[in-house]
Amino acid sequence: MAKDSRRVGGDGLKDRRQGLVEAAVRSIAECGFEGLRLRIVAADVGIDHSTVHHYFATKEDLVAAVLVYVTDQLTTTIPSENSPERRLRRHLDALAALMSERPQLFTVTAELDLRSRRDDRLRAKIELDEAGWRSALGALLRSGHESGAWAPGLDPIAGVELIIAVVKGARLSPSRAGVSLTQLSRLMIAADRFPATNPTAKRGD
Amino acid sequence: MAKDSRRVGGDGLKDRRQGLVEAAVRSIAECGFEGLRLRIVAADVGIDHSTVHHYFATKEDLVAAVLVYVTDQLTTTIPSENSPERRLRRHLDALAALMSERPQLFTVTAELDLRSRRDDRLRAKIELDEAGWRSALGALLRSGHESGAWAPGLDPIAGVELIIAVVKGARLSPSRAGVSLTQLSRLMIAADRFPATNPTAKRGD
Amino acid sequence: MAKDSRRVGGDGLKDRRQGLVEAAVRSIAECGFEGLRLRIVAADVGIDHSTVHHYFATKEDLVAAVLVYVTDQLTTTIPSENSPERRLRRHLDALAALMSERPQLFTVTAELDLRSRRDDRLRAKIELDEAGWRSALGALLRSGHESGAWAPGLDPIAGVELIIAVVKGARLSPSRAGVSLTQLSRLMIAADRFPATNPTAKRGD
Amino acid sequence: MAKDSRRVGGDGLKDRRQGLVEAAVRSIAECGFEGLRLRIVAADVGIDHSTVHHYFATKEDLVAAVLVYVTDQLTTTIPSENSPERRLRRHLDALAALMSERPQLFTVTAELDLRSRRDDRLRAKIELDEAGWRSALGALLRSGHESGAWAPGLDPIAGVELIIAVVKGARLSPSRAGVSLTQLSRLMIAADRFPATNPTAKRGD
DNA sequence: TATGAATGAGGCTTCATTCAT
DNA sequence: GATGAATGAAGCCTCATTCAT
Numbered sequence: 001m002a003k004d005s006r007r008v009g010g011d012g013l014k015d016r017r018q019g020l021v022e023a024a025v026r027s028i029a030e031c032g033f034e035g036l037r038l039r040i041v042a043a044d045v046g047i048d049h050s051t052v053h054h055y056f057a058t059k060e061d062l063v064a065a066v067l068v069y070v071t072d073q074l075t076t077t078i079p080s081e082n083s084p085e086r087r088l089r090r091h092l093d094a095l096a097a098l099m100s101e102r103p104q105l106f107t108v109t110a111e112l113d114l115r116s117r118r119d120d121r122l123r124a125k126i127e128l129d130e131a132g133w134r135s136a137l138g139a140l141l142r143s144g145h146e147s148g149a150w151a152p153g154l155d156p157i158a159g160v161e162l163i164i165a166v167v168k169g170a171r172l173s174p175s176r177a178g179v180s181l182t183q184l185s186r187l188m189i190a191a192d193r194f195p196a197t198n199p200t201a202k203r204g205d
Numbered sequence: 206m207a208k209d210s211r212r213v214g215g216d217g218l219k220d221r222r223q224g225l226v227e228a229a230v231r232s233i234a235e236c237g238f239e240g241l242r243l244r245i246v247a248a249d250v251g252i253d254h255s256t257v258h259h260y261f262a263t264k265e266d267l268v269a270a271v272l273v274y275v276t277d278q279l280t281t282t283i284p285s286e287n288s289p290e291r292r293l294r295r296h297l298d299a300l301a302a303l304m305s306e307r308p309q310l311f312t313v314t315a316e317l318d319l320r321s322r323r324d325d326r327l328r329a330k331i332e333l334d335e336a337g338w339r340s341a342l343g344a345l346l347r348s349g350h351e352s353g354a355w356a357p358g359l360d361p362i363a364g365v366e367l368i369i370a371v372v373k374g375a376r377l378s379p380s381r382a383g384v385s386l387t388q389l390s391r392l393m394i395a396a397d398r399f400p401a402t403n404p405t406a407k408r409g410d
Numbered sequence: 411m412a413k414d415s416r417r418v419g420g421d422g423l424k425d426r427r428q429g430l431v432e433a434a435v436r437s438i439a440e441c442g443f444e445g446l447r448l449r450i451v452a453a454d455v456g457i458d459h460s461t462v463h464h465y466f467a468t469k470e471d472l473v474a475a476v477l478v479y480v481t482d483q484l485t486t487t488i489p490s491e492n493s494p495e496r497r498l499r500r501h502l503d504a505l506a507a508l509m510s511e512r513p514q515l516f517t518v519t520a521e522l523d524l525r526s527r528r529d530d531r532l533r534a535k536i537e538l539d540e541a542g543w544r545s546a547l548g549a550l551l552r553s554g555h556e557s558g559a560w561a562p563g564l565d566p567i568a569g570v571e572l573i574i575a576v577v578k579g580a581r582l583s584p585s586r587a588g589v590s591l592t593q594l595s596r597l598m599i600a601a602d603r604f605p606a607t608n609p610t611a612k613r614g615d
Numbered sequence: 616m617a618k619d620s621r622r623v624g625g626d627g628l629k630d631r632r633q634g635l636v637e638a639a640v641r642s643i644a645e646c647g648f649e650g651l652r653l654r655i656v657a658a659d660v661g662i663d664h665s666t667v668h669h670y671f672a673t674k675e676d677l678v679a680a681v682l683v684y685v686t687d688q689l690t691t692t693i694p695s696e697n698s699p700e701r702r703l704r705r706h707l708d709a710l711a712a713l714m715s716e717r718p719q720l721f722t723v724t725a726e727l728d729l730r731s732r733r734d735d736r737l738r739a740k741i742e743l744d745e746a747g748w749r750s751a752l753g754a755l756l757r758s759g760h761e762s763g764a765w766a767p768g769l770d771p772i773a774g775v776e777l778i779i780a781v782v783k784g785a786r787l788s789p790s791r792a793g794v795s796l797t798q799l800s801r802l803m804i805a806a807d808r809f810p811a812t813n814p815t816a817k818r819g820d
Numbered sequence: 821t822a823t824g825a826a827t828g829a830g831g832c833t834t835c836a837t838t839c840a841t
Numbered sequence: 842g843a844t845g846a847a848t849g850a851a852g853c854c855t856c857a858t859t860c861a862t
Binding site for chain 2: 842843844845846
Binding site: 440441442443444445517520521523524525527528561562563564565567568569571572574575576577578579580582586587589590592593594596597598601604 | 769
């Protein structure tokens with residue numbers, strides 16, 4: 001639950017930096033940007049709060065590192081093999097799994113999204129990341145469109161926005177995220193392409 | 206654009222209170238809770254910052270009033286007449302319209318959602334509101350379920366969560382909210398119940 | 411020694427502001443800009459250090475007010491009546507008197523001079539003030555030049571710079587300032603225009 | 616412009632120490648004591664800031680070394696040959712030349728002068744140096760006094776203070792220092808001892 | 821000698837809040 | 842109700858200094 005990730009081999013040199021970023025993620029997840037305090041982050045990794053400035057000149061720099069970290073952790077490559085409907089389900093399932101495993105990452109993303117409204121640089125970076133996701137989703141939906149993988153009424157362009165909206169909305173309540181995302185893939189995929197098992201099951205094949 | 210409607214009785218005493226709440230809404234929409242400052246709110250309505258405390262004993266009280274205000278403005282009763290599919294579309298269309306007309310209200314809601322994670326009282330209130338919405342949506346989806354209004358695969362319970370997720374996600378980018386919500390209703394409503402021509406659809410195949 | 415100046419009638423409203431400026435002058439005189447601390451200035455007038463910001467938004471603003479105050483206190487109009495040589499002596503005598511009465515003012519001026527090298531705005535203001543002084547001195551020296559008031563070899567333009575240099579140098583050691591300035595006027599004024607009394611006396615007429 | 620001369624023995628070990636002192640001089644000249652930072656000084660010579668403490672245990676020690684350096688560089692022996700008036704002119708000309716060649720040295724001196732008001736040890740050292748200068752000037756003026764080298768009205772004792780004041784004042788604006796110092800020697804030296812044509816005089820009447 | 825990590829004191833500033841008028 | 846003055850806690854950041862390597 002804490003320190004939720006990779007110990008680098010040998011307690012390496014810049015572990016401290018990593019540790020600070022991870023502590024900041026925890027802190028943001030728990031208290032929001034509103035409650036992000038360098039002192040607390042520092043205490044979390046066990047150093048004096050002024051030492052934080054040894055690694056990050058400014059608080060904003062730490063936040064920038066948090067963005068990079070979170071983005072890095074969340075970048076899920078959409079699988080390229082298989083049929084479009086399968087790839088979509090895999091993608092959404094993977095996201096749902098991540099949400100339940102590491103909900104803090106998504107909370108922080110939501111905070112960043114909101115903060116990006118007032119921070120131009122942040123917005124630029126986030127939009128860049130989102131553009132990548134958007135185009136990947138676009139390609140997927142278009143390919144499925146050609147092969148008749150989708151439910152009638154699914155528009156490839158609008159579908160992208162729908163997926164993004166669901167993910168962004170679902171991340172706020174991880175406990176229900178799986179349900180929403182599963183339901184979404186159900187509705188997007190053509191009935192005859194969808195495995196005919198238990199309607200509420202998460203993984204049907 | 207500002208001071209949106211809702212005159213209380215006769216330009217009365219409580220207008221100032223209202224004004225403060227609305228100014229706070231603007232401020233939160235623009236700067237987040239992170240940047241909410243009583244001084245700025247006070248300046249926005251043209252009074253001294255210490256006078257704010259005559260209306261709201263504490264900053265948190267102002268925030269509470271903001272929640273009430275926003276909730277009040279956003280409470281859209283799901284139309285009760287007509288067929289389920291029509292009612293769903295009406296509801297989502299109404300939300301989309303509101304999002305483009307008064308995006309600040311939704312931004313503030315998103316901020317409140319995030320903040321409610323750290324504020325128990327806030328969470329309680331928000332969950333109460335959401336419970337009402339959830340049950341209304343549940344009733345709607347169940348009724349449509351019985352009458353075969355929905356697309357195959359739509360689960361009434363999961364569908365509620367999906368709708369909520371989409372709305373919560375869509376409110377972050379008002380310019381795309383319409384697209385997402387329209388796409389959602391398309392996918393939820395059974396193909397044969399959906400009007401053949403849809404003036405708001407971007408791409409009809 | 412402290413509070414060296416005019417009590418405004420009735421302990422007026424913005425006495426506090428004045429008091430802060432005067433405390434800052436004392437502090438700068440004693441500790442230099444290097445040692446100027448808002449906390450100390452605040453303590454000197456008996457208020458909390460954060461209250462200083464009620465009067466001066468920023469430390470720099472306080473320094474700006476100090477400049478204005480010092481400049482105001484130091485602006486000595488060169489007497490316009492009498493002969494040029496008498497006016498010069500009066501001016502230098504007045505400066506010498508001020509230096510011994512209120513040495514802090516001059517110390518602060520010296521600090522400001524030095525600081526103006528790194529602060530463009532400060533330099534601009536100081537140069538403006540100095541330009542006024544310089545031109546007044548120029549007019550005085552030119553008029554004496556025509557009437558043969560000065561010692562041979564005195565150049566009106568260079569003489570201005572010499573006077574300024576002496577004043578700036580003398581202010582650093584108030585105890586010797588009188589001697590330097592008297593000697594200066596002696597050397598500048600033609601021998602036959604200078605009263606034939608005791609050569610080291612400060613005031614010979 | 617930087618690294619002004621004075622190689623210690625064979626590029627030796629102490630070069631680093633020298634370099635630090637010179638960097639400190641530059642830094643003080645540019646930013647004042649107010650802005651003197653060990654980190655910047657260290658960066659200027661290309662070493663880590665904590666390494667500075669291997670050469671100077673404390674910041675104050677570095678400042679002390681700066682004083683020694685500056686004093687050393689500025690100690691100009693008053694020429695002992697020639698007539699008093701010539702020696703005076705040589706001395707003042709040499710100072711003027713130094714001011715235009717290495718203005719930083721004089722800026723630092725001015726800073727030190729101001730700082731010496733709050734630092735007893737510093738003041739003691741500076742007063743010692745000044746005492747040497749003062750007595751040398753005193754001897755010079757007395758000798759000229761006997762030989763009738765000076766303008767009427769020049770008092771040997773007061774003259775010393777005048778010279779010191781001019782030098783201290785002139786060093787603040789190197790571009791005008793030459794003018795002031797030349798004018799000073801003109802006024803101090805008896806008219807019949809002053810060369811009829813003076814190549815450096817701006818205006819010869 | 822040189823470094824990088826760490827510290828702790830202290831500085832300026834912000835801000836909600838209180839109080840007297 | 843309204844104001845301005847005042848407070849005190851807290852935040853970010855700076856910097857000289859120390860220490861282990």
